[in-house]
Amino acid sequence: MYLFMCTTNRLLALIHHHGLALLEGPVLKLHGRTSSPWWRRYCEPADARRSACSGSAGGRSKTRCHQETRNPQPRCACTEGRCQCIGKTGARAAGGREARVGLMVYLAPCFRPPHRMEVLWRRHDHPDNYFDTQSFLFFLRRNANFRPYTYWPLVLLSCAITQHLATIFAFVSVFVRLKEHYLDPHVLVWVSVGGFFLGYLLWELLERGAVPQAHRRANRVKAVKSSILIFLALMSLSPVLRTLTAATSSDSIWALSAVLFVLNALLADYSAISLRGERLTSVLSMNAAVSASVVLASRLSSDLAVFALILFSVQAFALFPRLRRRVGSCHFGLQVASTIVQFAASVIVALPVLRPVVSVYMVLQLCLTFLAPAVLVWAQKFKNEIRGPWDVAVPKVNR
Amino acid sequence: MCCADRHASSERVFVCFVWSVDEESVADRGGHGSSKQSLHGPVTDCFKSPMHPISIAMISDFFHPNVGGVENHIYMLSANLLTRGHKVIVITHSHKERAGVRWLVPGLKVYYIPFVPIASSATLPEFLTFLPYLRTILIREHIHLIHAHASLSSLGHEGILHSHLLGVRTVFTDHSLFGFDDAASILTNKLLAGSLKNVDAVICVSHTGRENTVLRGELYEKDEQAPDGIRPRDNVYVIPNALVPEQFLPDLTPKPNDIITIVFLSRLVYRKGIDLLVATVPRICENFPNVHFVIGGDGPKLIDLLQMREKHQLQDRIELLRSVPPTEVRKVRDGPLAASSYKLMGLEVLTRGSIFLNTSLTESFGIAILEAACAGLYVVSTRVGGVPEILPEDMISLADPNEDDVVSAIESAIQTITTGQHDPLRAHERVKRFYAWEDVGGRTEAVYDAVIRSPQIDLFTRMRRTMELGVFAGPIYTIILVVECLFFLVLEWWMPREDMDFVQAGWDRERFAEVDIPRGSGSGIGMTLAPGAEESSTLRRRRINLSHPESVG
Numbered sequence: 023m024y025l026f027m028c029t030t031n032r033l034l035a036l037i038h039h040h041g042l043a044l045l046e047g048p049v050l051k052l053h054g055r056t057s058s059p060w061w062r063r064y065c066e067p068a069d070a071r072r073s074a075c076s077g078s079a080g081g082r083s084k085t086r087c088h089q090e091t092r093n094p095q096p097r098c099a100c101t102e103g104r105c106q107c108i109g110k111t112g113a114r115a116a117g118g119r120e121a122r123v124g125l126m127v128y129l130a131p132c133f134r135p136p137h138r139m140e141v142l143w144r145r146h147d148h149p150d151n152y153f154d155t156q157s158f159l160f161f162l163r164r165n166a167n168f169r170p171y172t173y174w175p176l177v178l179l180s181c182a183i184t185q186h187l188a189t190i191f192a193f194v195s196v197f198v199r200l201k202e203h204y205l206d207p208h209v210l211v212w213v214s215v216g217g218f219f220l221g222y223l224l225w226e227l228l229e230r231g232a233v234p235q236a237h238r239r240a241n242r243v244k245a246v247k248s249s250i251l252i253f254l255a256l257m258s259l260s261p262v263l264r265t266l267t268a269a270t271s272s273d274s275i276w277a278l279s280a281v282l283f284v285l286n287a288l289l290a291d292y293s294a295i296s297l298r299g300e301r302l303t304s305v306l307s308m309n310a311a312v313s314a315s316v317v318l319a320s321r322l323s324s325d326l327a328v329f330a331l332i333l334f335s336v337q338a339f340a341l342f343p344r345l346r347r348r349v350g351s352c353h354f355g356l357q358v359a360s361t362i363v364q365f366a367a368s369v370i371v372a373l374p375v376l377r378p379v380v381s382v383y384m385v386l387q388l389c390l391t392f393l394a395p396a397v398l399v400w401a402q403k404f405k406n407e408i409r410g411p412w413d414v415a416v417p418k419v420n421r
Numbered sequence: 422m423c424c425a426d427r428h429a430s431s432e433r434v435f436v437c438f439v440w441s442v443d444e445e446s447v448a449d450r451g452g453h454g455s456s457k458q459s460l461h462g463p464v465t466d467c468f469k470s471p472m473h474p475i476s477i478a479m480i481s482d483f484f485h486p487n488v489g490g491v492e493n494h495i496y497m498l499s500a501n502l503l504t505r506g507h508k509v510i511v512i513t514h515s516h517k518e519r520a521g522v523r524w525l526v527p528g529l530k531v532y533y534i535p536f537v538p539i540a541s542s543a544t545l546p547e548f549l550t551f552l553p554y555l556r557t558i559l560i561r562e563h564i565h566l567i568h569a570h571a572s573l574s575s576l577g578h579e580g581i582l583h584s585h586l587l588g589v590r591t592v593f594t595d596h597s598l599f600g601f602d603d604a605a606s607i608l609t610n611k612l613l614a615g616s617l618k619n620v621d622a623v624i625c626v627s628h629t630g631r632e633n634t635v636l637r638g639e640l641y642e643k644d645e646q647a648p649d650g651i652r653p654r655d656n657v658y659v660i661p662n663a664l665v666p667e668q669f670l671p672d673l674t675p676k677p678n679d680i681i682t683i684v685f686l687s688r689l690v691y692r693k694g695i696d697l698l699v700a701t702v703p704r705i706c707e708n709f710p711n712v713h714f715v716i717g718g719d720g721p722k723l724i725d726l727l728q729m730r731e732k733h734q735l736q737d738r739i740e741l742l743r744s745v746p747p748t749e750v751r752k753v754r755d756g757p758l759a760a761s762s763y764k765l766m767g768l769e770v771l772t773r774g775s776i777f778l779n780t781s782l783t784e785s786f787g788i789a790i791l792e793a794a795c796a797g798l799y800v801v802s803t804r805v806g807g808v809p810e811i812l813p814e815d816m817i818s819l820a821d822p823n824e825d826d827v828v829s830a831i832e833s834a835i836q837t838i839t840t841g842q843h844d845p846l847r848a849h850e851r852v853k854r855f856y857a858w859e860d861v862g863g864r865t866e867a868v869y870d871a872v873i874r875s876p877q878i879d880l881f882t883r884m885r886r887t888m889e890l891g892v893f894a895g896p897i898y899t900i901i902l903v904v905e906c907l908f909f910l911v912l913e914w915w916m917p918r919e920d921m922d923f924v925q926a927g928w929d930r931e932r933f934a935e936v937d938i939p940r941g942s943g944s945g946i947g948m949t950l951a952p953g954a955e956e957s958s959t960l961r962r963r964r965i966n967l968s969h970p971e972s973v974g
Binding site: 140141142143144149150151153155157158159161162407408410411412413414415416417418419420 | 598599600601602624627628629630631632633636647649651653655656657658659660661692694696697700780782783785803805806807810811812813822823824825855856864867868
C-alpha cells in the first residue's frame, strides 16, 4: 500500500511541475477502473462534507489544498492564487520529501495528521519565540478568491460608462444649442416624443420573450398613464421651472450643474445585469441629473425651451439608461454597436457648438474605454489578498 | 473618610473574584507551593533562577472595573508577577467615579488617567497627550519596563511610543485577531505596525495569533529560505493565557442519567456564531429527546434565539438565562464571558451541563472553552482561530463553521458523554496541568529578562525603522516621533524631575490585612481599597498630583 502511494505521489509531484490541467487525465488512465479519480474514492466517504466547506476561513484541515487541486480554477487563476500550499509542496518536494508531502496534500482528509505541530497545551522544550518553519503560516492563503481580469471583457464592461458619459455630453450639447438658439425647441420636443415611442417599441420587443403577456399589458397601461402625466405636468410646470433659479448667478449654476452631473456619473448603475429593484444609488444618480437639468433650464429664454429640455432630460436620464442596460445585456455585439452609435451621436450633436471641448471629450472617452482597462489589468500584479485562520469565518446555514 | 467608604463599597462586586484569586496565589507561596511546583516542570526552573526584581507598568485601556478576557489577563499576570517579587503597577483610563490612584488586593497599584473613552472603552489615539502623565508616573515609580496590552488600546500604543524617552523597555501583548480586508482593519493594522516597529518584544496568546500579529504588525524580515519569504523577528513570543483551576471545579454530584445538558455562554452577537446556534439547536432537540440547553448571555441576537424557541416550541428544553445585571453586561467587552462574569452572574451555570458549546466565528484563544473544559465539560467548538491549539483532541470536538458539521460534532459529543468516555475529574486535572498562571508568569518573566538584557534601540534606528512603514505612513509617524522628542524636552524643562516626589512605599498584603474590612461570611468579599486614616491624605494628594501633572512638586 505504502509503496503504491509513494509511486503515485512521485508521479503527482511530476505532474505538479507541468500544471494541474493534466492531472485528471493521466491519473484516470492509470486507474482506469472507475470513472472517479482515485483520490476521491479515498477521500469522499471519509470526509467529503468537511472538504466541501473548506472554503471558509475556519476550515483548518488540510483538505483545503485537496479541494483546490480537485477543482482547479480557470487556468490563469492558478498562477499565483492556486493556494500557496501547492507552491510549498513544490519547494518541499525538491527537498526529497515528495512522498510524505504528497500524502499530506492528497490524502489529508483520510490520513489527517493527528494534530497540528504547534499546540499550546503541550509543554515544549524550545523557547517561546521559537517558530517552526513547517507549520508557520501554513494556512496562509494569498489571493485565494482571485479571478484575474482579462483585457477585452473589461473593455466591454467599460462600454456602459462610455455610453453614460456620451448621454451626459449629448445633453449638455443640446442645452448649449438651445441656449444659443441653434436648435428650435419644437424640434427637440418632437425628437423626444419620437425617441420615446421608438424606445418603447424596442423595449416591448425585448420584453416579449421575458415577461408574460398579462403582466406586459398591465405594464403598458401603467407606462401610458405615467407618460401622459409627466408630459402634462412638465408642460404646466415649465414657466415655474424657468424662473425657479433665475435669481442665481450663472457661475453658480454652471458649478452646481457640473457637480450634479459628476454625482450622476459616479452613482450611476453600470452593472450589466439589471437587478430586481433599483438600487438607492442609481435613484440618487437619476435625481442628480434631473436636478442639474432643472437648474440649467433657468438659463433658457422661453417656456417651450425649458419644457423641451426637461422632457429630454427625463428621457435621457430616467428612461434611456434602463433601455440601454437591457440592450447591453442581450448580446455583446449589440453593446459594442450601441456604444459606437451613442459616441458618434454625441460628437455629432456637440461638434458645431462645442468644438474646442469635443477633442478633449474624445480623448477622455478613448482613455476610459481602452486605457483604463489596461491599467486595471496591469495593476492586478500588485494584488495581495491575505486570508488565514484568523479571518472571521462565514457560517453556513441550510435554509 | 466618607469618600474612601464609598470606594470600598463600589469595589465589592469585583472583589469576589479578586479575593479568591489572591488566596490561591498566596497558597502557592505557602505550604502547598512545593507540591504544586512538582506538577509544573518549567515553573520549578523559573523559581530556581529568578530574574532580578524590576518595576513593571501594565498599560491598557481595558482594565477593571470593565470585565473581559484582557482585563482578567492583566490582573492575573500582575498578581503573579507580584508574587515573584516584582513591582507592578497598572495604568488605564478613568471611569466615571474612578480616577486617580487605587489599590487592588495583592498590592496592585492602578493609575486611572482622566481620559474619556470614545467607543468600547478605548480612548482616542492622540499620540502626545499621554506623555506628561506617563513621564510623571514612570519617573515617580522607577519603572524599568512597560507592558502594553491589546491592539485596540491606544494608551498601550502611546506607552510603547513614549517609553524610549525615559530608557524604559517595552513589551506588547496582542490578544485578538484581525483580518486584512476591510477599511477598519487596514487602518488599525497600520496604527499597530507604527507602534510595533520599535517595540522590544511582542507576546501573542496563540500560534494563530502570532501569525496574525506578525503579518499585521510587519514584525518580519524578508528571507528567501523561510516559507512565504517571511521570517518573524526573534522577539515575538507565544505565551498562552491561563486560568485559575480552583475556580472551575467540576461538580461531582451525580447528575440524572437520562438528561444531557448543553451549555452555551457568550455574548449573543454575530461574531459568536449565534446563527449557527439557532440553526443547530432545533435539530439536536429533534434528534435527542433527552438533551436540554442552557444558553446564557445577552445581546442583539437574543431575539433570534427567542424566535427559534417559540417556533419549535422548545420552551421547556431551552433555558435562556438573561438575569445578568445590566451594568455588568454592558461592561463585558469582548471575548466570551470570562471567569469573572460567571461569578458576577451569580449562576453556577457551567457545572449544570456536561457539554459546552462554542460557535464563535473568530477566537484568538478561547478562554471560555478552557474554563468549561476545566469544569469537567466536554467541549464542542468551531474550528476557528486559535481554538484547535488549546486542547488535545480527546477533550474537544471541532467542527467547521457550518450547520451540518456542528450538528454531527454535537452528536458525537453526546455519544461520548452517554457512553461515559469523558471523565470530568480527569479533564480538570489535565487542564490544570496544561495551563497555570505560575507557568505563564515564569515565561513572561523570561521575556522581560531577555528584553532587559537586549540593547536599547537608539533614536536614529527608530527613525529609520519608522520610515520603513510606507510612503505615507512612514513620514507621518516619523514626524510624530520627532515632535514627541521635542515635547519631552519641553516637559523636562517645565517639570524637572528633581522636583518630583518619588514613590517610596506601597501597600502589600500585610498592610491590607491591618486595615481589613470584615469580610462577609461565605460570600468571599474582601476589600481592595481602604486607605487608613493616616494614609488617605497622602493618597489623595498623589491623586491630585496625577490629574494635574504640572502641579507636581
